[in-house]
Amino acid sequence: MSGEPLLAVRDLAVVIGGRHILHGVDLDVAPSGVTALLGRNGAGKTTTVRAVLGLVPRTGSVRLAGEETVRLPTHLLVRRGIGYAPEDRGVFAGLTVAENLRLAERPGAGEPAYDLVHELFPELKARARQPAGTLSGGQQQMVAIGRTLLNGNRLIIADEPTKGLAPRVVTEVARVLERAARAVPVLLVEQNLALVRRLAGHCAVLADGRTVHRGPAADLLADPDATRRLLGVGRRTAVTEEHPMAPPGPDPSSAAQAGKAGA
Ligand SMILES: Nc1ncnc2c1ncn2[C@@H]1O[C@H](COP(=O)(O)OP(=O)(O)OP(=O)(O)O)[C@@H](O)[C@H]1O
Ligand SMILES: [Mg+2]
Secondary structure (H helix, E strand, O other): OOOOOOEEEEEEEEEEOOEEEEEEEEEEEOOOOEEEEEEOOOOOHHHHHHHHOOOOOOEEEEEEOOEEOOOOOHHHHHHOOEEEEOOOOOOOOOOEHHHHHHHHOOOOOOOOOHHHHHHHOHHHHHOOOOEHHHOOHHHHHHHHHHHHHOOOOOEEEEEOOOOOOOHHHHHHHHHHHHHHHHHOOEEEEOOOHHHHHHHEEEEEEEEOOEEEEEEEHHHHHOOHHHHHHHHOOOOOOOOOOOOOOOOOOOOHHHHHHHHHHHO
C-alpha cells in the first residue's frame, strides 16, 4: 500500500453478551481508492464496521489519519468524517430522493456538497422528487452512497452494497462505487469477488472474527486455492472473465452448463 493507511485497525475485539464476536481484526484502509473487507457469512465483517463506527463496545486500536479513535462515541466519529452506507441501505422508501439527502445533512459540517453528489450521480438530481422506494436497487444505492458524500467525509464505508441485487444492477452499483471512490477512499464490505477484482486495490479477509489474510486484492483473486480456502468459493465462481459480474453463491457456470445440457 503506498502512503500511510487512512484507517489502521489493530487487534480489534468485540464481545457481545459474553460472546467473542471479534478477536484480533487487523485492517488497513488505503488513502485512496477502494479497500475490500472480505469473508464468508458470519465472519464478522459487519461487526468490524460497526466497531469502527463505535456502534458496539470494542477494544484494540482504530487510528483514523493517525488519530486514535477507539474510545470515541459514534457522533464524534461521524464528525471526524466517516460516512456509512449500512448493509440494508437505510434509504427511506416513503421519502423523496431530495428528502433522503436532506436528512443526511450534518449541521456544522459546512455547506452540503450537492454539487459533488449531483456531478457523480446526475440521476439523483433528475429524480429529486421521486419517492426513493420507487427507485431501482442501483439508484437506491446511489442515494445511500450519495448521502455519505454530502458532508465532506474522508472515508466511506459501504457494507455489502450489492447484496440481493440482480447481476445487471450489480454492474450499476459497481459504477456508483467507482465514481464515489474517485472522490473519497472507500472501505467496501463485499462478497462479490468479481466486483472486488474490478474495484479494490487492497483487501483483508476475516474468518471467525479475526483477520486471516491481508494484501493486494488482485494477488488473492489470482490464486484459486487461496480464494477457496479463505472465502470458500470454487475455481469457476465469479472471478472469471466469462462471468465478470457473477454473484457468489450457486455457481452460475454450472447453471449455464445445466441449461446447455438440457438444450
Ligand atoms: N448483536 C449481536 N449479538 C450476538 N451475536 C452477534 C451480534 N452481531 C453479530 N453477531 C454474530 O457475530 C457473527 C458475525 O456477524 P457479522 O454480522 O459481523 O458477520 P458478517 O461477516 O457481516 O456476515 P454476513 O456476510 O452474513 O453479513 C455472527 O455469528 C453473528 O451471528
Ligand atoms: Mg454483514
